[in-house]
Amino acid sequence: MAVLIKVKVCGAASGYGADMLPLESAMELVCPAGSLPALKKAVDNGADAVYIGFRDSTNARQFAGLNFNDKRAREGIEYAHARGSRVFCAINTYPQPDGWEQWKGAVDHAASLGVDAIILADMGLLDYAANKYPDTPRHLSVQGSATSYEALAFYKDNFDIRRAVLPRVLSLDQVRGVARHSPVELEVFAFGSLCIMAEGRCYLSSYLTDESPNTRGACSPAKAVRWQETPQGLESRLNDVLIDRYGQGESAGYPTLCKGRFDVEGSVYHAIEEPVSLNTMDLLPELQELGISAVKIEGRQRSPAYIADVARTWRQALDRVQADAEHFAVDSAWHHTLSGLSEGGLTTIGAYHRKWK
Amino acid sequence: MMKLSLGPILWFWSRQSVFDFYGEAAEWPVDTIYLGEVVCSRRRELKPDDWLDLARDLKACGKNVVLSTLTLIESEADLRRLRKFCEQDEFLVEANDQSALQVAIRNRIPFITGPSMNIYNTATLKILAKQGLQGWNLPVELGKETLEQLIAELKHEDLDLPAEVFSWGFLPLAWSSRCFTARHYNLPKDNCQFRCLEHPDGMELRSRENQELFRLNGISTLSGSRYDLMRELPDMEQMGVSTVRLSPEHQGMGEVVKRFDQVRRGEAPDTDPLQLVEAPPCNGYWYGRPGMDLQKGSS
The missing domain is CATH 3.20.20.70 (Aldolase class I)
Structure with missing residues (x-):
């Protein structure tokens, strides 16, 4: 000690x-x-x-x-x-x-x-x-x-x-x-x-779901998460929004919305933050x-x-x-x-x- | 009649574009104009003194002008710029974080709180009211029901604190120390080459199913859909909302202002505001739903 x-x-x-x-x-x-x-x-x-x-x-x-x-x-x-x-x-x-x-x-x-x-x-x-x-x-x-x-x-x-x-x-x-x-x-x-956003002032979660850290103490709440095996791979969704899709051999993480892979001007990448x-x-x-x-x-x-x-x-x-x-x-x-x-x-x-x- | 305000420009525009924009805005039927850089400390096309000059010009045109402070204060340089706005007594200040509150209160400058200030209850408003609060913006994630309760409680307390609601534009949802525009171009933030100038309405971030989710704008993330409460204006008026905030876009803004002006006067226009930057509309927050939702058939 x-x-x-x-x-x-x-x-x-x-x-x-x-x-x-x-x-x-x-x-x-x-x-x-x-x-x-x-x-x-x-x-x-x-x-x-x-x-x-x-x-x-x-x-x-x-x-x-x-x-x-x-x-x-x-x-x-x-x-x-x-x-x-x-x-x-x-x-x-x-x-x-x-x-x-x-x-x-x-x-x-x-x-x-x-x-x-x-x-x-x-x-x-x-x-x-x-x-x-x-x-x-x-x-x-x-x-x-x-x-x-x-x-x-x-x-x-x-x-x-x-x-x-x-x-x-x-x-x-x-x-x-x-x-x-x-x-x-x-x-x-x-x-x-x-957490890469200034905490206490991030409303991304309530924009996609109806809960945010400020209002409900929740970010990307579990109730809104859905996992689905598809021919394209394993998909994670938050209130139906596709957060990420994993190919074979890729390890999947919880779909915290800022850590997904998205398309910005034609490139797909972790546009906000990597997990x-x-x-x-x-x-x-x-x-x-x-x-x-x-x-x-x-x-x-x-x-x-x-x-x-x-x-x-x-x-x-x-x-x-x-x-x-x-x-x-x-x-x-x-x-x-x-x-x-x-x-x-x-x-x-x-x-x-x-x-x- | 409710007032119309033009919020601060959330994007990075060239110096000339900013002057041109406000040159036109001087003629629009908006009552209040918020001026200043609220997103990124590296955006310095206009210096604090330029903003002050612009503020005086717009005031001379009969506009009520408010100086808006940076939302995410990170350095001593940020504080110096903040003090420049909070150590004058010609204009009200829109405080966008607690640093601004502290400096404004210390200098006895009356202030308004911006939408990124966390005001969720009447107790918070009462504390600030004692120290110079002149008006406040509803945080973007809150809706009609909470606002109704807040306005009723304020009335009960006999407090006259005009409420303003972000009513049209891409919603500012998050601020980071990281610059997402620089990240997109694989540039370090400290040498970002000011790429935001190439994106006067941000960069679209879509899901891999092509759903418009967000707009990246330097260190800030905005909604991918455009918040639009035009059809909720009668509701807002009835509730006692004082000011309707419209968030600047680089094209077609005059037309947007014109239509909101018609609606607040009770002259419903035939069509929605022009959408020169294409984006789906949303109004979910107002109805206590996910912000991206669109509640149809309202009003």
């Missing part, structure tokens, strides 16, 4: 005091948990914090059979706190008037559970949480689309957020610029699915030097076994960078593990590398 000051927090304790923050230079590992077994795996394998969501569309990973009811959330929080890990609760979709009471109820629920932070995106909900539960820290979700220190200052001034998760659209130099003037802690995406995963492990020394507070693993929809492997690997990497950033190198075994867990077996550092753009 990293050299962290771990304080056991029990029951209804809310928030974390200065005595609970990691030592200044240690970056935290924040892992996803879509279920209680996944949460336990994350904690057992070195997550400093796990993030969860409730079983409804109040969070941006609404999947059938996923997420936490009240009982499971209580068990999970107790399990994590007993082992010195914290629990964040994501309520990061955007409530419309007829959902306002439900979303507010989710904030009340999270606060009553004694989570260590609530991850929010909507300004109205941030305001509600800040006024009603000032002692429960607020993190700005990546869905809040803050890409500059001015935007961060807006959220800090208005809702006193403690931390913000940066969208995956910034290059390392741009992250540096934001970090230099940031009024809040920063968390960046480290590993998992690569690859984000992996920023190589950048850990730089991220640490920039003063980034936490690295985030994407994937509440993933299995407990996946979470265990990813958490363990990243824990080792973070411990090593903490011990000696100057001589940090990615262990080939880590690389092997992470590649095996990635979409199409491929990883990229995405927008962190300017040339990717």
Whole structure:
């Protein structure tokens, strides 16, 4: 484990005091948990914090059979706190008037559970949480689309957020610029699915289906997916729209709409993005030097076994960078593990590398 | 009577094309004109001062002018350009991200929020109303039902915040740090050779079954079908919508404005707006359906 000051927090304790923050230079590992077994795996394998969501569309990973009811959330929080890990609760979709009471109820629920932070995106909900539960820290979700220190200052001034998760659209130099003037802690995406649009402002999914991350916590929802064997090959469709067609020997991936092959002026290619995963492990020394507070693993929809492997690997990497950033190198075994867990077996550092753009 | 507005130009046009376009627009029956580069920081045919000069000219022609800010702010240079718009007091600002909100609020510049600002509930509007919000655009993915509720709640709160609805044009749906036009030409974004200039209405992205899905436009992705709420205008008026936004296209825009002007005056035209850039129509979002859908027989 990293050299962290771990304080056991029990029951209804809310928030974390200065005595609970990691030592200044240690970056935290924040892992996803879509279920209680996944949460336990994350904690057992070195997550400093796990993030969860409730079983409804109040969070941006609404999947059938996923997420936490009240009982499971209580068990999970107790399990994590007993082992010195914290629990964040994501309520990061955007409530419309007829959902306002439900979303507010989710904030009340999270606060009553004694989570260590609530991850929010909507300004109205941030305001509600800040006024009603000032002692429960607020993190700005990546869905809040803050890409500059001015935007961060807006959220800090208005809702006193403690931390913000940066969208995956910034290059390392741009992250540096934001970090230099940031009024809040920063968390960046480290590993998992690569979202290449500015999060929180992508409406592609609701254009093809009737659900989007903002409205329903879903992108390219499973209910709209259809697979079909045809003489031309295996086809994946989203609300009847052909997203991709696979020839013999090609491995097929989930039809996330921006990762399909399309025709632009007569050429058929991955016109928006290839099906690859984000992996920023190589950048850990730089991220640490920039003063980034936490690295985030994407994937509440993933299995407990996946979470265990990813958490363990990243824990080792973070411990090593903490011990000696100057001589940090990615262990080939880590690389092997992470590649095996990635979409199409491929990883990229995405927008962190300017040339990717 | 509802107002008509011309949204900011979402495409990359040459300097001369932009001046020609607004030269004509000065004569059109639009009440409000939004000016500025909202998509790509590399598009600098017009500098901030050029936009300001243009704004003054259009104001002199009797137009209400609003300065629109870049949607995806990524660098210090982007912030410098943003401040240029948010540190003047001649014009309202259309804030297209929270950076713009912050700078406008700090400088006490009254502002309107653009369609890419996530306004999904009344609580959000109330927070901004206290800090200079003068009007707001409905996010494109929201429809009639949500808007009706929002307008009713605002009325209940006694808040006068005029609502504007993106009503005609290709819908701006996503912004990325990646440039899809440069990617198509196998060029790095930093050396894109400004290929967007060759595509004044974007590049069509079709499925392999030839279905028009999206339009690629630099770092932004727009709808492949053209959103068209012309036949929903009576509905909108009845609900209390203040402004109908039309999104600029490089051909036939005058004719589009003319027909929307007729409809808002209750003079229904015989035909739909001219479609010089061919694209199927859609209105799904308005009816709470997938955006690409077309609900027929409405109005």
